[in-house]
Amino acid sequence: MNTLVALCPVGAEKILGNEIKHLGYKLAGNAPGRVFFEGDNDALFYANLCLRTADRVFLQMAKYHAEDFDQLFDGTYSVPWQDFFKKDSKIVIDKVRCYKSKLNSEHAIQSIIQKAIYQKLTERFRMSSMPETGTESTVRVYMDQNEALILLDLSGLPLHKRGYRVDGGIAPLRETVAAVLLQEMMWRRKTPLHDPFCGSGTIAIEAALYAYNVAPGFGRRFALESLPIYNEKRALEIRAKEAEKIRTDVEVRITGSDISQEAVDRAKKNAEYACVMAGRALQSIGSDAKIIRPDFIQADFVELSAPYETGLLLCNPPYGERLGDEEEAAELYKKMDELWNSFKGWDIGVITSHKSFQENFGHYANRLKDIKAGNLDTTLYIYSNSTVPVKKSTGKNSSKGKVRF
Numbered sequence: 001m002n003t004l005v006a007l008c009p010v011g012a013e014k015i016l017g018n019e020i021k022h023l024g025y026k027l028a029g030n031a032p033g034r035v036f037f038e039g040d041n042d043a044l045f046y047a048n049l050c051l052r053t054a055d056r057v058f059l060q061m062a063k064y065h066a067e068d069f070d071q072l073f074d075g076t077y078s079v080p081w082q083d084f085f086k087k088d089s090k091i092v093i094d095k096v097r098c099y100k101s102k103l104n105s106e107h108a109i110q111s112i113i114q115k116a117i118y119q120k121l122t123e124r125f126r127m128s129s130m131p132e133t134g135t136e137s138t139v140r141v142y143m144d145q146n147e148a149l150i151l152l153d154l155s156g157l158p159l160h161k162r163g164y165r166v167d168g169g170i171a172p173l174r175e176t177v178a179a180v181l182l183q184e185m186m187w188r189r190k191t192p193l194h195d196p197f198c199g200s201g202t203i204a205i206e207a208a209l210y211a212y213n214v215a216p217g218f219g220r221r222f223a224l225e226s227l228p229i230y231n232e233k234r235a236l237e238i239r240a241k242e243a244e245k246i247r248t249d250v251e252v253r254i255t256g257s258d259i260s261q262e263a264v265d266r267a268k269k270n271a272e273y274a275c276v277m278a279g280r281a282l283q284s285i286g287s288d289a290k291i292i293r294p295d296f297i298q299a300d301f302v303e304l305s306a307p308y309e310t311g312l313l314l315c316n317p318p319y320g321e322r323l324g325d326e327e328e329a330a331e332l333y334k335k336m337d338e339l340w341n342s343f344k345g346w347d348i349g350v351i352t353s354h355k356s357f358q359e360n361f362g363h364y365a366n367r368l369k370d371i372k373a374g375n376l377d378t379t380l381y382i383y384s385n386s387t388v389p390v391k392k393s394t395g396k397n398s399s400k401g402k403v404r405f
Contacts, residue, residue, distance in 0.1 A: 003028060003060040004043060005151055006035045008053050010372035012180040016053045023050060031144075033372070036060075044224055045235045048155055049217040049242060052179035052210065055158050058140060058151035066148040067102045069112050075148055076116035082124035084152060084227055088134030091117055093141060094153070101143040113141055113150065135226040156223030163219030164274035165200060167266050172199060173316045175216070177351075177373045178206040184369050184380055185312055185349045189252050192311035194405070196301040196339060198256030201267025203314055204294040205274045211252045212278065212291045215242045219277035243281040248289040253308070255405045257299040267296045297405050302338040305402030306346060313339060314349040326354065333360035342402060348383040357381060 004025075008016040010033040017027050020037045023046055028036040035054075039047070047057045061084075064075035085091065093113050096106040103109055117139070118130050142149040160176040181203065187193060189211035195203045209216055218239070224230050258264050271293045278291050317332060333354065340348070340363055350357065353376045358364050365381040372378070 001038050001040065002043060004037055004039055004047060004154075005058040005060055005149075006037070006047060006051060006054040007033055007056045007058070008035065009033065009055070009174075009177055009180060011370050012053055012177075015180050015183045016051070018183075019051055019053055020047070023047070041229075041231070042234065042238065044154055044229070045222070045231075045238055048159065048222045048224060049238065050215045051159065052206070052216050053176050053183065055160060055174075055176050056153060056155045057159070059154055060149065061139075061152050062148070062150040064148055065146055066143070067146050069103065069108070072103060072109065072112050072148055073116045076113050076150055077120050079117075079120070079150065081117050081120045084229060085117075085121060085137060086134055086228060087121075087125050087127065088131050089121075090130075090132035090134060090136045092136055092138050094138040096141045096143070098143040100145045102146060103143055109141055109143065113139065137223060137227065154222060154224040154227075157220070159217065161220065162216050162274070162277075164205065164277050165202070165270045166273055167200065167269065173202045173351075174374060175202055175206055177371065178202045178316075179210070179216070180371060181314060181349060181351060181380060182207055182210060184371075185314060185347065185382065187312050187314070189250055192253040192308045193255070194304075194306075194311065194313055194343075195256040195315050196258075196304055196313065197315045197317045198258045198267050198296055199263050199316070201256055201270045201294065201296060203316065204254050204256040204267070204296070205271050207254050207314075208252065208271070208291065208294050209274065209278070211247075211250065211254065213245050213247045214274075214278045214281070214291070215245075218242075218281045219274075239281070240285050243285045243287075246278060246282055246289075246291070248282075248291055252292060253311075254294040256294060256296045257301070257304060257403075257405060258296070259298070259300045261298045264296045264298045268293075271296070295405065297403070299403045299405070302335060303403040304339065304342055305404050306343045307404050309345050311343070311346045312349065313343050313346050316351050329354050330356065330360045333357055334362070337362050345385055347385055348381075350381045351378050352381070353378045 013030045016035045025037045025039040028038050061079050066072040093110040096109045098104040138153040140151045160174040193207050275293050366384045367382040369380040
C-alpha cells in the first residue's frame, strides 16, 4: 500500500477528499492545500488521470524526525531510490517548505536531500557520479515541526494543464479551480449552466468534462510514465476502463458568452480540443460516439436573458488584480445587477478577490467560500435562488431586446 499526497487550492481540501473517496481510496489526513490518502499501485495512475481538483499528485517516499542535517541525510538515504530512478535520471529538489523546524534553510535542505539521493543511487548502480542525461524527476520536501516529508512528483506538469487549452488569454482561471467551483455549487449535469464572462471557456469546458464523465487527464502524459515503477500495460487498461465510463447519452445544456469576440473564438477552440480529446479516448475503445461541445456566443452580459426558469450562473468576472483596476471592477459589479434581474430563479456563483464585491453587486450571498486561486486570495460568493424544476422560460420576465442563447 502506498501513501500519496494530492495538492489542491487552499480551501478545496474537502472537495478533493470527496473525489479521492469516490475513486475508492482511503483518506489519511490533510493539511492546507494537501490531502493524504492510501492506495494500491493503480492509484498512482488513477489519481493523475481522474482527479479534477488536484493540482499535483506525489508519492510519499519517507516521513521521519529530523532536527539536524545528519538525521535529514540518513532518513533520505534509507529510501530505496534505485527502484524509482534510472541510471541516467536527473533529480531536482524543486521546492522546500519549512514550518516551525530547527532546519529552516531551504537551500541547505535542498543540497542535503539531493546529496543523499545521489549517494544512494551511485552506490547501488556502482557509478562514480550520475550523468544526469535522462529524464528530469522532481522531489519536494516539507519540514513541519521537525518532521521531514519527502515526496516524489508523479504528475510532472501541474494537473490543471489538461492539454486542451491552446490559448488561455489574459489571466485565465485554472482548470482545477473551475472544477472546485462546480463542486462547491453542487452542480449536476441536468442543470443548465451559463458563464457570462467565459474568457477562454474554462468553466464551461470543465463542466462538460464532468457532465459527460470524461477523465480530465486523457489529453496528457504524467511524470510517472518516465519512472521504472510505471506499468504501461496496466495504465492502458485503466485508460480503457475510464473511456468506457464516458457518457454520450445525456442531455447537457452548457453555454458561455463574452463581450469579446476574440474570447468567444478562443473558448470555442479550446472546447473543440477538449472534445477531440474525449473523442480520441472513445476511439481507443472502438467507439465513434461524440460529446456535444459547449455553446459560446458573443454578447455583453447586460444583454442576456435566461433561457430556462432555473439553472446555474457561474462566472469569474474581471477584477482589479487581473484586468483593469479596482474602480473599473467595482463599476462592472454594479452593472451585474442586470444578471440578477435577468436570471431570477437561477443559482449564482461568482469568484473574485475584490473584497467589496457584495456591496457593489447589491446582493449578499447565502454562503461564502474562500479559495486560494494561484497567488490570489479569492472568495466564491454563492447565491441560492432556484426553487422550481428546470423548464424552458416563457420569456414573460425577460426584458425586451435581451439576447437568448
